[in-house]
Amino acid sequence: MLLAAVVPLLWLGVDWSTGNRRTYWARPVTTPHRFIENDCGKCHTQPWQPAVRLVTANDAARSVADSACQHCHGEFSRDDHGLSSSDGAPRMPPDSVRDCVLCHQEHRGAERLNRVADAHCVACHGGELQTVAGKSDRFQGGIRDWESHPEFARLRDLVELTRFDETPLQFNHEKHLAAAGVKLPPSHPETKNGKQTIRLVCSDCHQPTDDGRYLKPIVYETHCGQCHPLAFSKKLAVGGPLPHSEPAQVLGVLRERLMDYARANPVVVNAARNEQQRAFIESPATSEHDRWQWVEGELLSASHGTKLLCQYCHRVQESPRDGPKPWQFSVRPPNIPNRWLKHGSFDHAAHAMVRCEDCHAVAASRFTSDINLPKIEVCRNCHGNDSRASGGGHARSDCVECHDYHDRRHGPAFSGQPMQAFLRED
Amino acid sequence: MKGRMNSRFVLLAAIAGWLTAGTAVAQPPASPMLQATKPQSQSENPSPPAPLSAVAGRGEQIWKSSKEKYLGALSCSAAACHGSVVADTRPAAKSRRNEYVVWIESDPHSRAHETLWNDRSKIMLERLQIDRGHPGYANCLACHSPEPPPARRGPNYFVGNGVDCESCHGPAEHWGDQHYREDWKLSSAAKSGKTDTRNLAVRADLCVGCHVGDADRQVTHDLIAAGHPVLKFELSSYLALLPKHWRPETSQDFEAKVWSAGQFAAAKANFELLAAQASVAAANQADAVWPEFAQGDCFACHHDLASPGWRQERGLVTGRPGTLPLSRWYVSAFEQAAMASGDAEHGKWAGGVSNLRAMMEASFLPNASAVADAAGDLSKQLHLWQSQKAAAFLANGNAPSHIHQFLRGLAGEQNDHAAPAVVDWDTAAQFYLAAVALNQNALNQKQAGGAGSPEFTEAVKSLRRHLAFPAGFNSPRMFVGQLSPNASPALDAAPSSREAARQAIEKILRLLPETTP
Numbered sequence: 001m002l003l004a005a006v007v008p009l010l011w012l013g014v015d016w017s018t019g020n021r022r023t024y025w026a027r028p029v030t031t032p033h034r035f036i037e038n039d040c041g042k043c044h045t046q047p048w049q050p051a052v053r054l055v056t057a058n059d060a061a062r063s064v065a066d067s068a069c070q071h072c073h074g075e076f077s078r079d080d081h082g083l084s085s086s087d088g089a090p091r092m093p094p095d096s097v098r099d100c101v102l103c104h105q106e107h108r109g110a111e112r113l114n115r116v117a118d119a120h121c122v123a124c125h126g127g128e129l130q131t132v133a134g135k136s137d138r139f140q141g142g143i144r145d146w147e148s149h150p151e152f153a154r155l156r157d158l159v160e161l162t163r164f165d166e167t168p169l170q171f172n173h174e175k176h177l178a179a180a181g182v183k184l185p186p187s188h189p190e191t192k193n194g195k196q197t198i199r200l201v202c203s204d205c206h207q208p209t210d211d212g213r214y215l216k217p218i219v220y221e222t223h224c225g226q227c228h229p230l231a232f233s234k235k236l237a238v239g240g241p242l243p244h245s246e247p248a249q250v251l252g253v254l255r256e257r258l259m260d261y262a263r264a265n266p267v268v269v270n271a272a273r274n275e276q277q278r279a280f281i282e283s284p285a286t287s288e289h290d291r292w293q294w295v296e297g298e299l300l301s302a303s304h305g306t307k308l309l310c311q312y313c314h315r316v317q318e319s320p321r322d323g324p325k326p327w328q329f330s331v332r333p334p335n336i337p338n339r340w341l342k343h344g345s346f347d348h349a350a351h352a353m354v355r356c357e358d359c360h361a362v363a364a365s366r367f368t369s370d371i372n373l374p375k376i377e378v379c380r381n382c383h384g385n386d387s388r389a390s391g392g393g394h395a396r397s398d399c400v401e402c403h404d405y406h407d408r409r410h411g412p413a414f415s416g417q418p419m420q421a422f423l424r425e426d
Numbered sequence: 427m428k429g430r431m432n433s434r435f436v437l438l439a440a441i442a443g444w445l446t447a448g449t450a451v452a453q454p455p456a457s458p459m460l461q462a463t464k465p466q467s468q469s470e471n472p473s474p475p476a477p478l479s480a481v482a483g484r485g486e487q488i489w490k491s492s493k494e495k496y497l498g499a500l501s502c503s504a505a506a507c508h509g510s511v512v513a514d515t516r517p518a519a520k521s522r523r524n525e526y527v528v529w530i531e532s533d534p535h536s537r538a539h540e541t542l543w544n545d546r547s548k549i550m551l552e553r554l555q556i557d558r559g560h561p562g563y564a565n566c567l568a569c570h571s572p573e574p575p576p577a578r579r580g581p582n583y584f585v586g587n588g589v590d591c592e593s594c595h596g597p598a599e600h601w602g603d604q605h606y607r608e609d610w611k612l613s614s615a616a617k618s619g620k621t622d623t624r625n626l627a628v629r630a631d632l633c634v635g636c637h638v639g640d641a642d643r644q645v646t647h648d649l650i651a652a653g654h655p656v657l658k659f660e661l662s663s664y665l666a667l668l669p670k671h672w673r674p675e676t677s678q679d680f681e682a683k684v685w686s687a688g689q690f691a692a693a694k695a696n697f698e699l700l701a702a703q704a705s706v707a708a709a710n711q712a713d714a715v716w717p718e719f720a721q722g723d724c725f726a727c728h729h730d731l732a733s734p735g736w737r738q739e740r741g742l743v744t745g746r747p748g749t750l751p752l753s754r755w756y757v758s759a760f761e762q763a764a765m766a767s768g769d770a771e772h773g774k775w776a777g778g779v780s781n782l783r784a785m786m787e788a789s790f791l792p793n794a795s796a797v798a799d800a801a802g803d804l805s806k807q808l809h810l811w812q813s814q815k816a817a818a819f820l821a822n823g824n825a826p827s828h829i830h831q832f833l834r835g836l837a838g839e840q841n842d843h844a845a846p847a848v849v850d851w852d853t854a855a856q857f858y859l860a861a862v863a864l865n866q867n868a869l870n871q872k873q874a875g876g877a878g879s880p881e882f883t884e885a886v887k888s889l890r891r892h893l894a895f896p897a898g899f900n901s902p903r904m905f906v907g908q909l910s911p912n913a914s915p916a917l918d919a920a921p922s923s924r925e926a927a928r929q930a931i932e933k934i935l936r937l938l939p940e941t942t943p
Contacts, residue, residue: 170582175603180607180608182506183506183507183606184506185504185505185506185509185510185512185523186510186512186513186514186523187505187510187511187512188506227505227506228504228505229505229511231505231511231527232503232509232511232526232527232530232531233511233527233530233531234511234524234527234531235531237511300540301537301540304537304540304586305530305531308499308500308503308530308587309503311500311584312500312503312504321543322543322558327543367581
């Protein structure tokens with residue numbers, strides 16, 4: 001009988017001396033944490049907490065304090081939720097338990113650590129949402145599961161979108177993606193190979209970012225400039241197409257080119273000046289003043305031509321012609337949202353098996369007012385509740401697939417210890 | 427004593443005269459037309475009714491003929507469509523792809539809207555005492571910046587492009603994104619609203635709507651007095667000067683055909699214009715302007731005051747002092763052109779024209795309703811002919827011989843100079859322009875003799891020199907009035923100039939081919 005007591009203790013002692021702590025794990029540690037799997041104290045900094053929890057019935061007693069996680073994951077904290085919301089920070093219930101380990105449970109395999117259960121989110125988002133300013137009317141409450149998820153915020157509030165971008169770019173996807181192709185201008189390099197039309201596909205303009213999640217913004221020079229060169233006048237095209245910049249700059253370039261033209265063609269300036277003065281005597285030569293006057297006169301009609309160039313894609317604001325100042329025009333650039341999903345994230349690389357047009361219905365989109373962000377129904381084609389009676393086989397629809405509790409844009413910067421120091425300390 | 431009484435009387439009279447003269451000068455004249463630069467202040471005199479209130483159209487009728495929407499010049503302007511700076515010069519290419527660039531860079535039509543905002547236009551608005559919100563301003567916009575009603579505008583239609591693509595090629599709603607496809611046929615063009623600009627008669631019709639006018643777009647004498655240029659239009663010369671955004675035409679006798687088409691179209695528009703003006707007068711509208719001076723001969727009033735002058739020597743055209751001769755620019759040229767074509771129907775028109783002239787020149791205040799009827803009738807007949815028979819006439823007729831007959835008729839050769847038609851500058855200028863068209867036509871057809879010879883060209887140039895107004899004048903000062911050899915040189919101001927012009931005309935006539943089919 002003594003043996004029955006002593007042998008397990010001996011065995012425990014031998015096991016302890018090997019430094020291996022596998023005996024004490026509920027289940028294996030996740031792979032990223034395996035380098036400290038035998039050093040329980042690195043995470044379990046508070047002793048006897050399970051007993052404290054049992055005795056005092058206080059759910060907030062944790063053996064893993066937040067500071068243990070923040071040794072390495074210092075940029076995250078329990079309080080950085082919704083900080084960038086324009087509605088004001090959310091008002092968290094004062095007695096809510098929000099430590100790291102509430103949601104991120106170790107000892108359950110790699111998936112579990114990141115895959116936070118929906119219940120944690122629904123605890124707040126299933127009811128009415130409060131912010132410090134009062135009840136939130138920008139965020140919808142009552143979201144209990146994927147089925148009750150509302151339409152995406154950008155698609156819900158179209159008025160807000162119109163206010164966000166009051167000078168949208170005019171673009172017709174249908175024309176650019178036509179099966180017959182788009183015509184090439186004679187100045188396009190491809191026409192030298194005899195091509196007159198070119199068939200465009202999505203990736204000709206929409207290139208992914210380095211991480212593959214999103215798509216880079218459209219840049220005129222790269223994506224538009226070869227087919228839509230900025231030129232409206234043959235004599236002013238010397239030097240190449242006009243720069244894609246503010247009207248004042250473009251007019252400056254035009255002024256220079258007009259001056260070059262005037263110097264090279266004094267006959268034109270002469271004729272204009274003589275006609276204007278109804279000269280009975282022809283003046284012998286053009287002076288610099290004559291050239292400047294001619295340039296300024298031509299610049300007015302050149303401005304008109306430039307305005308039409310800009311107007312092809314942009315909304316242009318013109319000053320009144322009868323006003324005290326000379327007529328001019330300006331272009332306010334479009335304010336295309338960088339992220340169309342306001343509260344969620346998306347990874348295009350993870351969707352590489354799907355074609356663009358399977359989700360984005362751009363082939364029939366003709367108007368700038370079309371919003372080509374797919375509706376949530378499109379996501380529901382593949383993403384669904386695994387436990388549905390109609391039979392699983394859906395892609396995951398957990399909250400954390402698209403949403404992040406931690407506001408990475410506004411959270412504190414990482415300020416944890418360097419790794420070597422962390423490993424050495426007890 | 428008597429002398430002193432007389433001198434005192436004279437002195438008093440002089441003082442009185444000076445006083446009244448001073449006050450007369452101080453008060454601004456009543457007619458708004460005579461105040462050159464200063465607008466009349468409202469407090470001094472009650473302002474007379476603005477002259478544009480009865481005039482002309484508001485540019486509304488021109489939108490009633492069709493229903494399609496206008497897309498705007500921008501929709502044609504993509505570099506891959508018609509807005510390329512680099513032209514596509516392959517012979518097989520259906521379009522040169524740089525039409526928009528040519529239009530915006532060189533074509534005055536693209537600056538038509540800008541013209542409304544230049545200094546002269548601003549002065550015109552002051553002189554006419556209107557602002558840009560006045561309903562009469564629509565008359566200006568109707569030609570300079572045709573604006574379809576809002577319901578007829580596509581989503582990207584912007585106002586301010588002047589006379590743009592669709593002003594001539596028709597509203598593009600139904601053919602804008604069809605006409606470049608492989609399966610587009612020209613036969614579908616007419617149904618879709620695309621104007622057939624290859625058809626010379628249609629083309630001429632497009633031009634004269636603005637360059638001569640119609641019921642809806644009028645340049646009246648009031649506008650000319652305010653500063654608008656006079657509209658003396660002739661199609662072949664205007665077309666030659668226009669920077670073209672299409673390939674040069676090489677069809678047989680093209681220049682001559684253009685001249686023919688232009689004469690008929692311009693006359694039709696002028697008769698329509700006259701009918702509209704006369705009917706407003708006939709309806710006794712309070713602010714009707716009748717007689718409309720722009721329909722009269724400019725130089726009947728705007729002439730050199732030296733006496734005796736070439737006009738007095740020529741004699742009264744109307745035969746009656748105090749009447750206004752009808753302008754010869756459109757009317758006489760058309761009359762001769764109608765007689766010269768050899769077509770019986772055209773001969774009837776010539777009769778109608780001389781009746782109209784008789785009505786207009788019967789008194790200073792012609793019978794408005796009679797004139798409206800006669801002019802309206804002529805314009806309707808011409809309109810009908812243009813839509814039905816013009817194409818065939820131009821295609822099958824012998825256009826150069828038409829011009830030959832015209833020139834001979836104008837110079838009075840047909841009736842042995844008994845009643846020569848070249849009685850003033852307008853007809854001489856039309857003679858010159860027809861000769862130029864003939865000359866150019868012959869040169870294009872590579873004819874060495876006759877109208878293509880260097881002598882002909884030299885004669886034409888010589889006539890041009892004598893038609894030019896001297897620098898600083900805007901009417902012919904030393905112009906030869908009557909060009910028949912019977913005219914007496916005794917009263918002439920510049921016999922050498924007269925003789926030179928007459929010789930130029932004679933030479934031109936001599937060089938015309940003898941045989942005419």
